[in-house]
Amino acid sequence: MNLTDDEKAMLDGHDGAAKRKAMELLVRYSEALGAERFVDTNNVAGVPGSSTLFLKNYYKDHNGGNYEAIFSLFDLDSDEVVPVPKVSAYSCHLQGGMDPNEWATMGQTKEAFEHFQEDEAQVADHGIQIMKTCTPYLAGNVPVKGEHCAWMESSAVVFCNSVIGGRTNTEGRESTSAAMLTGKIPDWGFHRDEFRHGTHAIEVEVPIETVQDWGMLGYFVGGAVEENIPVISGVTYQPNLVRHKHFGAAAASSGGVELYHMVGITPEAPSREIAFGPRNPVETIKYGAAERRKIYDNLNSIGTSTDVDFVMLGCPHYSIEQIWEAARLLDGKKLSPNTKLWIFTSRSVKSMADTNGYTKAIRDAGGLLLTDTCSAISQAIPKGTKVVALDSAKQTHYLPAFMGIEAWFGTTKECVDAAVTGHWRGELR
Ligand code: F3S
Secondary structure (H helix, E strand, C coil): CCHHHHHHHHCCCCCCCCHHHHHHHHHHHHHHCCEEEEEEECCCEEECCCCHHHCCCHHCCCHHHHHHHHHHHHHHHCCCEEEECCCCCCCCEECCCCCCCCCCCCCCCCCHHHHHHHHHHHHHHHEEECCCCCHHHHCCCCCCCCEEEEEEHHHEEEEEEEECCCCCEEEEEEEEHHHHCCCCCECCCCCCCHCCCEEEEEEECCCCCHHHHHHHHHHHHHHHHCCCCCCCCCCCCCCCCCHHHHHHHHHHHCCCCCCCCCCCCCCCCCHHHHHCCCCCCEEEECCCHHHHHHHHHCCCCCCCCCEEEEEEEEECCCCCHHHHHHHHHHHHCCCCCCCCCEEEEEEHHHHHHHHHHHHHHHHCCCCEEECCCCCCCCCCCCCCCCCEEEEHHHHHHHHHHHHCCCECCCCCHHHHHHHCCCECCCCCC
C-alpha cells in the first residue's frame, strides 16, 4: 500500500497503541480489498464498544468486559487490551438495543439496561456522538456530495450514496471503530468514480407515488439487481426524503443495493448516459402493474389471520413528518384493547415530537413513541404477539422471520387502522 507520512506514523505506533492496532486492521482490510491507499474521512457512523451483555460477558475476564477491553479485543481485533483514546474523526453511534425509558416494556432486564447506560457513558466520553439511530441524516449528520464517509447500516449507506451523493461502502463495526481513531478508510468501492456507474436499467411503467409504492419498488429492485447498481427511469413523481428512505431500505434488504440512480432525480444521474458512464446496462428490467401486484402479494404472503395484535412503525426510523402523520391519523381515536402500537425514531426527532405534542397524542391514543432501536434489531415485540402490521418493506422482510410471527404490509393509514380496530383491512390500491 501507498501510505502517507501520518499513516506510517500511526502504523509505527507514534500515536499510541490503539491507533497502531487500528492502522494494522485497516491495512489488512485494504489488502483484502485490493485498495492501494486510504482516503481521509471525517464522518464515521458505527456501533463501537460493548453495548450488549453478551459481549460484556464474553470478555469478562478482560477488565470485566469493559468498553476498553471490547474496543481493543473485538472492534480492533487486537490480542491485548490497549488504552483507547478519544476519537480523531467526527463519529456517531448508530442504533442500539433498547429504548432508554421503555426498556422494561421492551422486555429488557435491569442488568441489561444498567450495562446499556454504562456503555453509553463510555461512548460519549470517547467523543462519539450518541445519535442512536439508523437515520443519522435525520438527526443532524448530513454529509455533502462527494464527502468520504465510513458508515454502517445498509439503509443509511444507500441513502448517503444515492440521495446525497456522499461516498461510503457498507462498513462493519471493526472498520468503523478503526476509522474513528485514525480518520482513514480504504480508497475502494464507492469512494471511487469508476465503481459508481449504473449496471442495470429499471424501466418503471406504473405511477409510483405513495410511500408504500416506493417501498414496493425498492423491494422489487433489490430482488432484481441484488448487489448491483440500478438506474431507474420512468419515474414521473418526485420522491421526497421519506420515499427515498423507504425505497433504499427495501432495496438494501431484498438485495444488497448500496447505490442507486434515478434519472433526473438523484445527484449523479442528471441523464441516463451520465448514470451509466462508460458501462452498458447488463440487463433492462421492467416494473409494471403485474410486477407491482406480485411484490405486494409476496410481502403479504406471511399473513393469514386478520386479527392484528401489534403494529410497528418507524423502519427506517420515522421522520418528524411521519410522526406528525401518525399522530393525525390517531387523533380522537383509541387503540383496540387487543393491539399495541410502537413507533420508532431517534432521540433528537422524538424531542421535536415531544415539543410539538405528537408524543402525547400517540400516548393518549394508547401507542408509544420509542427511540434508539426497533423490533427487528432488539428482537422485541409485545408479549404474545402472533400477527404484526407494518408499513415498511424492510421490516416485513426481517421481523416475521426473526420472531416467527405473521405479518401484513400496507400503508401507514392501514396500519393505524389495524391498531385502532384490531383487524387488518389493507388492500392494494
Ligand atoms: Fe432501522 Fe431497525 Fe429498520 S434499525 S432500518 S428501524 S430494521
